[in-house]
Amino acid sequence: MSVPFLTGFPIDPAAEETLRALPSSDLLAAWGETVEAFLDPRSPERLALDPALAASSRLSREGLAAALDAVLGGVRTGPAGALLAEADTLPQGGGPVLAVLASNLPALAVQPLWPALALRRPILLKSSAAEPVFAPAFLSALIRREPRLKGTVAAAAWPGGDEALEAPILAAVTAVLAYGDEPALASLRRRAPGKVIGYGPKTSLAVISGDLDRVDVEGLARDVALFDQRGCLSVAAVYVAGDSGKLAERLEEAMANLVGRWPPGPADSVALSGVQQVRLEAEMRGLWRSKPGSGGIGAGTILVEPIPEFRPSPGLRTVRIHPLADLNRLPEILAPWRGKLQGAALAGEGAWNLVPALAELGFSRHAAPGDLQSPDVTWHNGGHHPLRSLVQQTQCSSR
């Protein structure tokens, strides 16, 4: 087999036994040290990785640092240890896992990696061909700290959908954690029946009620801007029971301030096109629109959209603010997007009262503004328990 960017493949047939023999404390220590190294922008790992990772993830250097803080902050020893302790109460092993990563957002490989290791299951991380650098770098650093992991974890990148290349891999693993769009997930389900846990495309929003002067707009701006709004927890729209114009002006100021700290990365033509369409259409409709800022089109666009129907954001920090006097209408408004909704940043009692209804629509995370994009490793991404879904899936597929 010839796979570019391959590190450590094929996985050692005895890998599961090796992992089972590894004391939890040793595993957690190596993991924690590695995570801290990748959180430290002055570490040798980060100094070596950052230029290539910024380029492949299309983030500014500052945006990359913030993204790594958000992702890796959620897998530090504290939450990782909690998950490991839970894993020790569950059936261990069950065969090797393939994680298919789809986007070029940095460091997302750690999200499937740690649950698999906690359950003592070997794992192959298949990176997006557009971002092939993080996973092998992280695994190399992890193995340096805990050499017994050699042969139990591997990273590779190849253009997805190569059925001949993927057939032996799909046959060898017992579970596939797959991030991708619907056709990609359907293709994997067809080729690996019963093995796939799918994480399809999702989007997020904010709901604001109560005293708008007390809303943490800096946090809201962070929830919009982190990952340049390319994450599934990135806020694409804001529903507000109150003065939408006032909120828009406050958010505009916060977003402008943020541009200095987190300059946008290079924008692709697809996103630029989408934002141009949104901006021009807003002009034609006479909607309130934020003033062009110093950071160019990638610095963000805020619209006040009187029509309550949710529309996806084209990205580049573009957010629609929908005035909605009666927030109880929101579940009905969002109903067409059931299953595509991931997180909600909530401010005010009226917003938090919606949690049960939002959960029923498939929202898997609720947080105060500023915290939405920083879940830890215990988060049920897409409604999937990080450990139990893997255990249950394997038990079902082996019947």
Added chain:
Amino acid sequence: MIVDRISRFVSDPASSKFDELALEAFAFGFERIEPFRRLCEGRGATPESVTDWRQVPPVPTAAFKSLKLAAAPAREVFRSSGTTGGESAGDSQVDTRSVHHHPYPELYRLTIDATFPRFCLPLQASASMLSLIPTREQLPDSSLSFMIDHVLTRWGAPESLTAFGPRGVEIAKARSWAGSRQREHKPVVVLATAFALAQWLQGLERMDLRFRLPAGSAVFETGGFKGRTQELTREELLAKLGTWLGVAPGSVVREYGMTELTSQCYTRALEGGDPDLFVTPPWMRVRILDPETLEETPAGTPGLIAVFDLANLGSAVHVLTEDLGVAENAEGVEGEGFRLLGRAEGAELRGCSLVVEELLRRT
């Protein structure tokens, strides 16, 4: 009346000058279409201030989804297919299709008559045609069906046939037509979207049925592979056309059109031109704009396709598309040509599960 002058210009490009008609068409829309006027006034572009058609703000195709853009009462209403404009929302589809309220269908037909025969008819005269495109009865609000209905009525020989049913391409019907035409030795024309064509060719392949359409026959191909069911690359499609219908790549004419426009661009395949280079008719201009600044890019630099279509004065004379292209001079043709690079559908869910490879392929 500006509509009459543009109609004359379409039929006789010597009757007027594009630049003058463009400014008049702009003033016409500015006066009659309120959202367009709002856009222009916000940018300081009025009939008094604009001296060059390039200064006219382009209308985004997204505006056709949310606004009624009509300079006069509509006589036809066209809607885009859900595949390119719709947004996936769980199991349901949020209807965000473009709606084109068209007041001048006769002008639309004139643009077809002024271009289709030249670019698509081997002898520039009526020919037997096979259409793999839904009829107007099947899709009454499709601008493509409107166009093909006119083409068949005006330019199709009596043996012309539509082989598209409720379940897509009617393979047997199309096969029967091809068999009959093969024996007649008169050039024919196949009208199809790339996807329908692929469906038919794969059907012929399954049955192992090879035809040799008469020498000089042509294929009109439009629409690309809509949706995500792409099974063939363009190279594979052209190869299969040769294998199963005996049509050479040089006989495949590509058309560029869209619901939001009236006029069409074609490649000059039958004239021996570059098979992937589109050229514009005299009443149309295409510019490639920088996606960030919307300034015109130099030839050879990719960007967004903006179209100034005089025949579209009933809704939006200057349209910013979501298509990516690159400008290139077309040898032997007045004006510029352009290549189509892909579609920049920018409002899909773009979360952690975005398949970047797919986006890269599309751009």
